[in-house]
Amino acid sequence: MSLEIKDDEIDIVIGAVSSDMTSFLNEWRPIFSRFHLIIVKDPDLKEELKIPEGFNLDVYTKSDIDRVVGSSTSILFSGYSCRYFGYLVSLKKYIISVDNDCLPARDNKGFLVDAVAQHITNLTTPATPFFFNTLYDPFSEGADFVRGYPFSLRSGVKCALSCGLWLNLADHDAPTQALKTRQRNSRYVDAVITVPARALAPISGINIAFDREVVGPALVPALRLAGEGKFRWETMEDIWSGMCVKVVCDHLGLGVKSGLPYVWRTDRGDAISSLKKEWEGVKLMEEVVPFFQSVRLPRTATTAEDCVVEVAKAVKEQLGSTDPVFARAAGAMLDWVKLWKSVGSSSSPPGV
8 A cells, every 4th residue: 555645544434234244344354454444324224233343433324314414305325325424424535435245355366455455556546547558557566658658648647536346246237147147257357447538437336445535526326226226236326426426537637447456245136136126227327328428517617516516417407307317316416515515514524
């Protein structure tokens, strides 16, 4: 991890969508024990959380969410969206978020992968979105720019978002996983790339890190499917949020990286039974992608908050009449910006 980054500049945010956190946290103890953890309990979860001792953490529950958010918002922090409350109340510069069905992975040599260190390395070294380097991330150890790469672009830009990957159960959608029930990802590719400017990518919330001060407001819990369930392949909130933050990064001249670090994602859920719940999202993507590919933000939008407001306006104007889910998403985005500004004006995290 970068020597310039101190442990107290990092929050680990975990959305607790299942009650027993014992095995998860004990597996991550060698990596997470140095850092402050924010655990947000899914408001729909009735059981008490089981959390082992020995961690520096704050736990937020439905009562905390209700007190901070109130009833005057369209944002729902249930299911996987509960983690966004952690993004909201954190006071740290960097946030790393891992789903609680993921464990530390091991690399090709059998060594435990320090996901925190790799995410921070990704965020604290430049990204190169304006010209693709065919030898992956030129700022990775042992790598460099290839012949023909313009020297004027070699300084790169600030990286604002790091998207990690998954071994074992990859982040497929329900139709793919249902068709290939036994397919598992065993390929550990030791590489990081910058996603090119103006190129969209399905950014998964399973294993990500970001600079909260720069793009925090752009990670927004907005798109909620009518039949949304409790498994990743039954949701689209992180995919929508990812496209939003990518458009914001492109507009502000920031970079997004994908690749290392990996986590080991455990098997859970039944993709076939989830098909009906996610099919709505699969169809919506055919409208969502062209929208985000074409949306352009005004020069007056100079912060992430400004950009989210402008995207929300465009969503309402261009998509709002096609499906009620888009109108609700636009409203939630505007509410989110207001909430972010309101909570951000406080000097201490709510409930602590």
